[in-house]
Amino acid sequence: MSEKCNTCPSQAGCSVDPNECSGSEATQALLGALNDIRNVIVVMSGKGGVGKSSVTALIASALARAGKKVGVLDADITGPSQPKAFGISKEQGLMANEYGIIPLESSNGIKIISINFFLPNEDDPVIWRGPMLAGAVKQFWGETDWRDLDYMVVDMPPGTGDVPLTVLQTLPVSGIVIVSSPQDLAFMVVKKAIKMARKMDIPILGLVENMSYAICSHCNEKLELFGKSQGAKVAQDSGIDYLGGLPWDANLNTLLDQGRIEEYQSADIENIVAEILVKLP
Ligand SMILES: Nc1ncnc2c1ncn2[C@@H]1O[C@H](COP(=O)(O)OP(=O)(O)OP(=O)(O)O)[C@@H](O)[C@H]1O
Numbered sequence: 001m002s003e004k005c006n007t008c009p010s011q012a013g014c015s016v017d018p019n020e021c022s023g024s025e026a027t028q029a030l031l032g033a034l035n036d037i038r039n040v041i042v043v044m045s046g047k048g049g050v051g052k053s054s055v056t057a058l059i060a061s062a063l064a065r066a067g068k069k070v071g072v073l074d075a076d077i078t079g080p081s082q083p084k085a086f087g088i089s090k091e092q093g094l095m096a097n098e099y100g101i102i103p104l105e106s107s108n109g110i111k112i113i114s115i116n117f118f119l120p121n122e123d124d125p126v127i128w129r130g131p132m133l134a135g136a137v138k139q140f141w142g143e144t145d146w147r148d149l150d151y152m153v154v155d156m157p158p159g160t161g162d163v164p165l166t167v168l169q170t171l172p173v174s175g176i177v178i179v180s181s182p183q184d185l186a187f188m189v190v191k192k193a194i195k196m197a198r199k200m201d202i203p204i205l206g207l208v209e210n211m212s213y214a215i216c217s218h219c220n221e222k223l224e225l226f227g228k229s230q231g232a233k234v235a236q237d238s239g240i241d242y243l244g245g246l247p248w249d250a251n252l253n254t255l256l257d258q259g260r261i262e263e264y265q266s267a268d269i270e271n272i273v274a275e276i277l278v279k280l281p
Pocket residue numbers: 045047048049050051052053054055076079081157158210211246247248249250252253256257
């Protein structure tokens with residue numbers, strides 16, 4: 001062992017000739033070295049557009065309100081929505097240290113990492129093949145300086161492709177929240193997500209039915225916009241728990257568009273998060 005190895009954290013298991021070492025092994029070993037992430041909640045949907053990103057942001061916000069240390073990993077690389085929902089952009093200044101990329105923080109201190117922080121313009125498309133997308137997600141997990149988190153909430157891309165597979169294989173997932181909306185098609189594909197989780201032996205925390213109903217702002221009538229709520233029945237038929245439904249709410253839409261999702265509060269979302277907390281420590 002050479003003297004230059006004395007301060008290297010990888011010296012114990014390292015086989016590199018000290019004369020040829022550029023120090024990259026040591027640098028690599030430090031990435032993510034201080035991370036202590038106790039629970040990883042993955043939010044999945046079988047189909048796009050059902051509100052998975054919105055539910056991710058709402059769960060993270062409710063956990064932060066409950067005093068938990070929270071991170072959001074935006075694994076939806078080709079359709080990232082978390083920066084917009086939390087009103088964060090790379091103009092806040094993305095930095096890195098020897099432990100990795102330092103996530104940007106929301107107003108309530110939620111740490112967020114998203115591909116949008118790395119793109120020259122936030123509307124630039126990411127035109128990558130599966131392995132590149134999966135590689136980005138691995139870096140977001142392992143090369144980010146998350147430090148100490150009670151909960152990391154992961155916004156998955158829709159479906160059961162390369163990135164969901166990488167997340168479920170690479171991250172120590174504590175449980176999956178499945179999001180659907182009350183249309184037959186959405187429920188048909190939700191079953192694919194449930195089957196994927198089962199095949200990979202990952203616990204399913206339960207089903208959230210988004211846009212389950214709407215309240216008429218004039219007469220307070222409960223409107224079943226997408227038909228009768230089927231969430232509880234679909235969950236029961238699939239052998240998973242029903243965490244609850246969220247209404248279609250114009251106010252939620254406005255807050256998402258204005259980057260103020262943390263201001264949205266409702267009994268429905270608090271109940272859903274309470275159910276999740278019962279299942280996870
Ligand atoms: N409960 C809700 N009430 C009102 N609008 C909602 C609600 N949930 C989601 N939306 C709106 O629906 C649109 C799609 O939501 P979102 O991006 O969360 O879906 P997604 O399933 O993550 O989509 P994608 O498949 O593109 O990732 C957004 O414009 C969002 O503002």
